[in-house]
Amino acid sequence: MTLDASNAPARLGVQLQPQHATYSQIRDAVLRMEDLGVDVVFNWDHFFPLTGERDGLHFEAWTMLGAWAEQTERVEFGTLVNCNSYRNADLQADMARTLDHISAKGGDTGRFIFGTGSGWFERDYDEYGYEFGTVGSRLDDLAEALPRVKARWAKLNPAPTRDIPIMIGGKGEQKTLRLVAEHADIWHSFVAPGDLRHKLDVLARWGEKVGRDVTEITVSNELDRRGLDDEHADALYDAGVRLFTIGISGPHYEDTAVRHWLEWRDRKNGGRRADAA
Structure with a gap:
């Protein structure tokens, strides 16, 4: 199957990994990404660095997003991705709604994307006192949480300014893709171009079972971390990917690759930025 992405613009998301940097460096990087023209800025939801010095500088995700919501004007933002295990589902919904309102400027709707997943980094769980469980139990917890998140959004006063987009990360065929079919507006994975069709x-098939037209779901994928591989990106685009993400780490948040992919994105969109396409 190919999702109906033919008329959708290519968009670029940059994950500013909140590690090995002071907060002032992260703050400056957010502004620089917006000025460069990226479409989405993400962080990640961990408590320790994932690369480099294991006890290096690191900051918490959701509190950081409140600052991003206030300091930015145009760019969408979120966590790639939230760990469902770390916070009560109704609390996550309320936090998301609040970020949505903080980011609404001048009468516009909010810009928050609720990216979420079941969690995997065992050190976070062990050091912060969460039960790690199993891959299956964590996915079951996510399946229980997502309806609660959406139900809480329907009850909150004030309500969210828009239908907050839900991004679900992962590629498992028995549980994750069913959750994507049921709940996601965006599906994010690291699946190779040749495996995307499957x-x-x-x-x-999950869409047929749950009664959802999954062609409306945006397909998101990671750009090749090994270098500026346009052929790989072209193959992802041809397979239906329309949100492309690249991760960069502190302390300097080097933007050479970001600039390259912005030019590539604009070529795909006929020379226009995605927000003008």
Whole structure:
């Protein structure tokens, strides 16, 4: 299956990994990404660095997003991705709604994207006192949480300014892709271009079972971390990916690759930025 992405613009998301940097460096990087023209800025939801010095500088995700919501004007933002295990589902919904309102400027709707997943980094769980469980139990917890998140959004006063987009990360065919079919507006994975058709076929079958037209889901994927591989990005685009993400780490948040992919994005969009396409 190929999702109906033919008319959708390519968009670029940059994950500013909140590690090995002071907060002032992170704050400056957020502004620089918005000025450069990226479409989405993400952080990640961990408590310790994932690369480099294991006890290096690191900051918490959700509190940081409140500052991003206030300091930015145009760019969408969120966590790639939230760990469902760390916070009560109704609390997550309320936090998301609050970020949505903080980021609404001048009468516009909010810009928050609720990216979420079941969690995987065992050190976070062990050091912060969360039960790690199993891959299956964590996915079951996510399946229980997502309806609660959406139900809480329907009860909150004030309500969110828009239908907050839900991004679900992962590629598992038995549980994750079913959750994507049921709940996601964006599906994020690291699936290789050659494997995407199969995964999208699985997603389509889940869509039939849950009664959802999954062609409306935006497909998101990671750009090749090994270098500026346009051929790889072109293959992802041809397979239906429309949100492309790249991760950069502190302390300097080097933007050479970001600039390259912005130029590539604009070529795909006929020379226009995605927000003008």
